[in-house]
Amino acid sequence: MRAMTDTTAIAPPPAPQTESASGSRFGDATGLKNMQQLIQLRWIAVVGQVATILVVHFGFGIRLPLDQMLAVLAGLAAFNAASQLRWRIPRDVTNTELFIALLVDVGMLTAQLYLSGGAANPFVFLYLLQVIIAAVLLESWSTWTMVGVTIACFAGLALFSEPLPLSTDPGQGLFRPYVVGMLICFALVAALLVVFITRISRILRGRDARLADLRQRAAEEEHIVRMGLLASGAAHELGTPLATLAVILGDWRHLPHFTSDPELLEEVIEMEAQVKRCKTILSGILLSAGEARGENSEETTVSTFLDDLVEEWRTTRAANSFAYENRFGHDLPMVSDSALKQMICNVLDNALEASPQWVGLTAAHDGDALTLTVSDVGPGFAPEMLAQFGKPYQSSKGRPGGGLGLFLVVNVARTLGGSVTARNRPEGGAVVTLTLPLAAITLEEDDEENDGHRP
Structure with missing residues (x-):
């Protein structure tokens, strides 16, 4: 990975x-x-x-x-x-x-x-x-x-x-009461100033670090907004020609010239499938840019959502070996969120690209959170990439725009109130852990009474 x-x-x-x-x-x-x-x-x-x-x-x-x-x-x-x-x-x-x-x-x-x-x-x-x-x-x-x-x-x-x-007798020297009082007062003020200024400086440095983190988050959110605008523009520009192609190919399927030739008909059907796939890819781009479509959401449970996601991912990816273990153990209701689905698939895709021979996914119930652990046996993360984990364009793939997948994963998880961590395995490979609060992804009892949708 x-x-x-x-x-x-x-x-x-x-x-x-x-x-x-x-x-x-x-x-x-x-x-x-x-x-x-x-x-x-x-x-x-x-x-x-x-x-x-x-x-x-x-x-x-x-x-x-x-x-x-x-x-x-x-x-x-x-x-x-x-x-x-x-x-x-x-x-x-x-x-x-x-x-x-x-x-x-x-x-x-x-x-x-x-x-x-x-x-x-x-x-x-x-x-x-x-x-x-x-x-x-x-x-x-x-x-x-x-x-x-x-x-x-x-x-x-x-x-x-x-x-x-x-007493003002100069012969007493340092032992004159006034001088002793001045000495004690000076030492007290000096000591307190050193202690307070040192601590205040440390607090200021901590505050500066927090402000820097907030500025970084603001910059990342602005980056996501720009990506969303670009994705929306691309979807609008490409949506019309793809719809036109879909209509034309649908008409071709009924023309005698194609129906009489099975080989040509098969090619037309394949072209229709590829156009449909292009539409799906455009939807995925919109999801990655943060424009999840609510009309595709449906009520399900956490375990069912994970099982269906894994089944779909397994059938559409060429993984030599995929180990999936669902230890969640609670059948809590939730809405099948396409953005959440895309986020998990991004992590799995990243692991598969680094480790085609084996990828593992474990789901567990950890307190009030859903914990998803994705493991692989690839080369792992470079130290400098671990230090900049989740930042845009941090990738070893060497292609323009690389590194956006995990950047979007981290930001989607943060929007849900969760977190994403990464580490290298001692025996080789890498592990990415997604921790998502159940309150952000599951339905409450009064939500179920409203047709499974949040108020």
Whole structure:
């Protein structure tokens, strides 16, 4: 057969969408994930502040208003506990909600700094961390508002708070309380920035990869649309002359000149058969281009559909040996879809071309999916073809337009919500596995009451 992580870091917000009354909603789980990260960071801040207050008060002998500072911490812990309960159930998180959560953090930090030296407190530079988090998580207007709020808080602390009696003796060197506080604040901000920026970069790379995959899918769908237009044009152009030939050949069959000559009559009948086959090929081209004709659909079952498909394929192909095993085991109703039939036949044809001596097909019921495994004993896939499996024009057949069969197979399966995988067998040959969700191909009970057609 031929050419065919979880992270807990704070994630950047997606592109802004249409704003609702409460702010712009994120289209995925990024907003909720960011809010949960803020909750985790707030618990770390509560523990860190308790430790810092106790060390400064009892270790350095610097008198702090413990009752007031611990009351602020109790308020922060209560707010965080309420937030954790609120955001335990998955739901959308707006930019405004994230902004309010960060404003609460800034307010609590300002209260603690006011009670412990104001602008002279070395931990005042934690405001920068709040601004950086806002720049990562929030929209532009929210970030600039946060910048203004933190500047106002810093200015207010400088104007209204009273500095702590800290030692300024230069002989203490590194052990001066202010220098120790600055060192701890610098190390904390630097470490958090390294951790967050590294994780955010990894998330951005993952997002870029997903966007690249979406762009690739869009390009493939556009390619299919172009193929469908070309196929439709060809069908319209060739349909009329083929119909004319069919009428002429039908008339010839009744002319005395042909009826009196068995050999000529046989040739006319053969020509009629070939014209009919050309019409069938045109229909197949339309199906491959995604223009399945619903008028040919009929109600059947999964097992019957597969058995009939295999019987028709076996009688029209010159396979030396074909092994078919139907292990589906459930007689579920479905509609005989010509596009699905064409997709399976494309995989079988590709296997037969690579391995005329033997082709195998196994059908199985795997959970809520139908699994079709096509095997052969041919040369298998080249590594570069496996890496580009399902991409258009990836073929080793060396002819123009090659490689479209599996490309269409992959896209039809993806349209049904399924998948197609390929691998080489250790003993030689290749295996292509089609996994199709039963919900996409079978009929539900209420569908059967409507003459077997989906509503």
